[in-house]
Amino acid sequence: MATTTTTFHKHVERVSPVRQRVMGAIFLLLGLIIWFFFTRNLSPETVTSFGLSTANAKTQLSPWIIPTQLALYVLAVICAVMGGYQLARGFQRFTNGALGIVVGLFIFGFLIWAAGGKTMNLVGLFNSTLSKAIPITLGALSGVLCERAGVVNIAIEGMMLMAAMVSALIGSLTHSVWVGLLAGILVGALMALIHGVLSIKYKTNQIISGTVINILATGLTSYISAKFLQVYEDLNNPGIFKPWPIPGLADIPILGEIFFNNNIFVYGMFVFLIVLQIAIFQTKWGLRLRSVGEHPKAADTLGINVFKTRYMAVLLGGMMAGFAGAYFTVGSSGRFDEVMTAGRGFIGLAAMIFGNWTPFGSFGAGVIFGFADSIATRVAILGIPIPSEFLLMAPYVATMIVLAGVIGKGQVPAADGVPYEKE
């Protein structure tokens, strides 16, 4: 199954000249933006200084000084050359890789420009990117689990919100963040069960049953918050998971600070990411899951229990969303506020689409979206002449562009959202 779809995909890539030209044009455009827009009002002496360690680091690195104008011209030329090559010859099956490189260069150019003549702490920026990417990625993983099995999940937002509230409440009652986290995961599964029963058993339209969950979660959490959490402050004080520096690794400069000095949610995210990527694409379990999402009738004929597989996928997805939701309260802020997920579940959905329904892709998208988010909070400090709202808008616009097929058709599970009727 995996091999057939992959070869097919590659085949499509090779024969699409439109896509080749569009990609080439995008590369050139990014290069031109760097050349003309980013280098405006710069004197040749301006330098960009990137801080490479925070105040808490054991080994303090000296900042990385880059001549702003020169670096931007170099980046622009690389982008333009890659664009030219793409237009003339094409990167063929490495096109996506080339796109990744060009986007990476563009973001680097953006950072150099934004911090031109100033100092920006890269470690701090990446840390905040990672922490903003956690709920988005985990939400996307929840979506991947459900949709690979053919159940559309737009209820990630609602599941996360419920889990955030419940883990704050239970965590405060039991004075244990662990019990709070567990309760959050369980309530995520409970919401998923509602979604599953409505959409698998009663064959309700899955988008509507997702909407039911979202409205229900908003109502329930705001109700309990207004009635109890805001009245009795003790009920809304669960504490948070402390970071666990991993001995040895945490002291590595730059990487240690970004990756190995975090709390359980970051480590959990990486574990789930790798486990799911392998489980979905390399194991018998994953093959069955995907077959149910691609062609349930064929899967049923081969003796796979479609309903059971879908229930399991939806429940696991709910637990994943529960884990993501718990991050908001016991993982970062330590208290619940009404509608605190603020659309992260929907960005998670976007990240899943952006990441082409794969765990690694979702993580990549989650990091990009998290990066846009954390840049947006720094706009005022850095004096970037772009309103922060436009940066916050970027993930949504990008998802719409991806969905429109400009960068290649996604591999949507074929039976995604189609209720299965046994004959």
Added chain:
Amino acid sequence: MNKPEPPKKQDAGKVLLQELNRSPNNKKDQGRRRRGQTLLIPLLAVVTGLIIGAIFIIFTTESVYAAFGESIGAGLIASWDAVSIAYVSLFEGAVGSPARMISAVQGGDPLTIRRAFNPFLESLVASTPYIFGGLAVALGFRAGVFNIGVEGQLFMGAIFSTYAGYAIKGLPAIIHIPIALLAGALGGAIWGFIPGWLKAKTGGHEVINTIMMNYIAFRISDYLLTGPMKRPDSFNPVSPTIEPSAWLPQFFQSPIRFHLGFFIALGVAYLVYWYLFKTTWGFDLRSVGTNPDAAQYAGMNVTRNIVLAMALSGALAGLAGANEVLGVNHNLAMAFSSGYGFDSIALSLLGNNHPVGVILASLLFGTLRNGATRMQLNAGIPIDIISILQAVILAFIAAPAIIRTIYRLKKPAVEEGGVTIRSWGGQ
């Protein structure tokens, strides 16, 4: 893959007619029991929703637990008290206190009468945006597209309408009001057109695109209200006040806010009904919604109808926003709409995607929403209980089998038409 066999060409018209006859609103061939259930199921869903809400209130009231600690009898009485206080104040907040109304009418003082009937008028004010929003969702469903982006279209409508309201000065009301309303409709229509066009041209699913467009609209409104459209003399993110010439006229002196918007909504509902059920264009639209393949074979332009439906749906949603800023707020503030867009999905389905049903469901939701404010004051029940009720009602409407199981109803011979929308996989 699970698609039905494409009908043969010569049968296309016949198949199409059969498909349309499956729609619950076609008067022909409608069995008596089925018509009964089309009304019965929404009613039972609402009643069951209220019962579940009552149970929820009992479980979250502290005094009930204390009373059950004393004795079971005391507990039951406390439960009854909690629920009755909540629902009585919900009713009084939504409709008004009957005793007060009677004494006011007997007293004959016009001011007292108006005050006594104000809760009812306020419910109508709260229902108005719901009517527009519900019509927007219903029109989309009829064409087989799921417009989950009413909230964003409503914001865009409000932004356009507000701008037309304060930037144009010196016009008489008779011209200014229509311009401001049309500006709102235009804003919403643009926001609905884009996902519709994307669906028709690239196949990008409208649900995802409209969700994305929602958030883009929120960010645009944030940007405008902190930047270009910010009131110059204010520290808050609020637009300048709309010129009084663009205000929808109110029928009574303030504080009674009942305004023309309600009647405009009724008129628009009639227009939507006429368009959907009395014109050829509406027939095309519904055909595309019920069975796009058959519609295609019958020579209808599926692409154009999908784009048109999304744009019209957006325009209706935009009118909801325009109605709020021109009729109630008279300016645009951040997050001025609290979830009208998502509630609209619930009430459109509750109203069976029919304009009359939408009006009734909107009146119910508006009444609940208005009454809930008083319930929050009197009984200490947070207003969010309404969302819980709406979710439960929506679940029952979407899965009528649950209601049939609870009330031992027989399954109708022909399943109701329901909504026929495709998810992003099954294309």
